[in-house]
Amino acid sequence: MKKLLAVPTALMGLGMLLGSGSALAATTLTIGTVNNGDMVRMQALSKTYSEQHPDVELRWVVLDENTLRQRLTTDISTGGGQFDVVTIGAYEAPMWGRKSWLMPLEKFSPTYEVDDLMPNVRRQLTVDNKLYALPFYSEGSITFYRTDLFAAKGLKMPEEPTWTQIRGFAEKLHDPSKNVYGICLRGKAGWGENMALLTTMVNAFGGRWFDEKWEPQLTSPEWSQTVNFYVDLLSKFGPPGPSSNGFNENLTLFNAGKCAMWVDASVAGAFITDKTQSQVPDKVGFVKAPREVTPKGSSWLWTWALAVPSSSKQQQAAFDFIQWATSKEYSTLVAKKYGISAMPPGTRLSTYANAEYMKSTPFAKVTQEAIQTANPDSPTLKPVPYTGLQFVTIPEFQAIGTLVGKSLSGVLAGTSKADAELKSLNEQVQRTMKRAGYPKK
Template sequence: MSNVGKGWWCAAALACAAPGAAWADTTLTIGTVNNADMVRMQALSSEYEKSHPGVHLNWVVLEENTLRQRLTTDIATHGGQFDVITIGAYEAPLWGAQKWLKPLDNLPADYDADDLLKNVREQLTVDNHLYAVPFYAEASITYFRTDLFARANLTMPEQPTWDQIKGFAQKLHDPAHGVYGICLRGKAGWGENMALLGTMVNSWGGRWFDENWKPQVDTPEWHKAVNFYIDLLKHYGPPGPSDNGFNENLALFAGGRCAMWVDASVGGGTVSNPKESQVAGKVGFVRSPHEVTDKGSSWLWVWSLAIPASSKQGDAARDFILWATSKPYLKLVADKYGAEATPPGTRESTYTNDEYIKAAPFAQVTADSLKAVDPAHPTLKPVPYKGIQIVSIPEFQAVATLVGRQIAGALAGRGNVDELLHTAQGAVDRTMKRAGYYDKKPVISKEATP
């Protein structure tokens, strides 16, 4: 076993002498998002420090939009503020291709890289080099209150349509008793409201760009999807939905305030845990809604750990991220917080673990969704890009943030959807023109056809 491999294995198993002595007085600065799984990682990292007495962990835990801004600025300027960063399926391939991340080749045998889900690992790989390791992966799924559905004599299909979801929301919306028909992301951000809306647009047969990189924001598909979304939340959602992102909606649903919620499958661990959820044992899980098509109706996202090329603590950072994404770490989480809290979606072995399957009623729909999604062919009509709720180009972050702000404004009552989409179309068009996309020869998958 390599020294690096021995480091993470011993730390995870909590059973070895201190291999971290090789990095005496080393401080690793870790930038991560304030999601529940990362908060648990921070709490459990004391076990890592115990077995690595020379390593000190400095945590920078931020809200999702703020984290992305900080990390993007630091990585692009080679600022060197972070040794470990939490990034997703959007950043990893783009930043890896730019050589802004250290490649993670020659992983130790005990790490069992072959156990990583193929569809997940591919999102973090460029030219056969892995540039990040998955901490957890998620699809978007539908959560619903089984007790409320039973009381109203309603049956949730295994693969509902958005129209069916709206009908259920109408029947279950009961704000007088503190229950809203549906909770959805409304907070502006390319990884917040636009993650959900990207899948909704796909479901209505839309796309971000056509074969020649011309924006498609001002099209019937976008208008139908966005107007449906705003109408749904205005009539059957909680007050102030434009303030709610993943964490806010998770708290609402776990607190019994939502009859349904369409969002990341990773929330299943929280809503199924009686210590964290008032509705544990009363939640059903099915596939994400579709409408005209199911192509691109569920996203694939991977929160992963990577090492900036600017880090001067590369070896120590590598040891830490292998520990935090290892099979022994998953067991550590299960032992401490319950099997249902195991970071999901990264390893085949998680879904052959009977204890996890029994404790996690959302496990099967998560696994099925992750394996079914196809980021290489994300839409009904042909496109020149990869990505379901994202577009694999550097400009997407700015473009989707701009559109997301416009839509969040409309949700808050500031402006008309159709006018805002027309305005957004012009802004995206100018961005793509300046970036030279109209001079590029389109590269379109033959399989991405209607």
């Protein structure tokens, strides 16, 4: 497990700003967050919060997604108290809330407007009518594609493509001699990395993680078809070394103009249309995530949210900070600094009621539809005993998803064959579930 990372260079100015007044700071908040673009913006803009709260010092622990989850899970489950604010998602929030590991969020500031939070997002962070985290941004998975490359080949992207159609496009657009790859997809191991994509693909092909009796289904025809399709697609029409690529790596590739298509989190729209970051900001189209035999569960629903651990000794100050970071005021600050399309997506009804935002943001409509239509309570074609679209909302899934993600990343890298690996994984998952006492009575 990695030690705390140093504060990024971009934040040194914040540290210097606080340094002169640190002796006056009565409260120090330690914030654990992921190194995604929107969180980097939050860190930069937190200077405004510090100016408004000179008695609060902010200390940032910035980690990659997999390492962050390990650190936070260990600290929260043991009551370690290292963090005052944690960045978690729709997987952790309900389970940790039920275990009383998180502070229930009540008595909001009168200006916060909690009822402006999108209902489908708020529901993912709520247990027994109590909110345990506030959404920083939310996303569905959608398809990004290069409109100029499609036009040059005389191709037309459907509003609701299938994976079979996507493969056909990838074959026609793949041109590595010009540093253009037919498709970019997550291959990096992790239950929230490659398995987020692969689970929605399995859903789209009609599969599921478990049957109604909690028997794992990794040897089913649907899993075999999905994994073999995925490996073949990326091996033939993806960039070199796809097993090393997660969200951030594929974002870099797309921004460099090297991906003809990319299926991933809708939040990427703000970055690939940003002229300061992307080489193709005005050459991108947006449609729904691919389906295949069914649209059910073919797009994920995820929320990166901010919560306050019950072990924090600075709960009120931490609650004040997460209200600021998820407020309409903060969204306005982002819009002024980075442009209106950079406002945190998928969290507030008022964002999508803003005519200027909808007009200026080409990915807004498909993002809104993906979030509003996602149904974690009915994620698959066949019946299942669990909730969750790109994950299974049980404590054991973090370990299971990590195990399967690592193995299938190896399959993508060519170290093993898909069907043999799925057979072995099915047996391992079956043992894990039996040890955990499934099916629960």
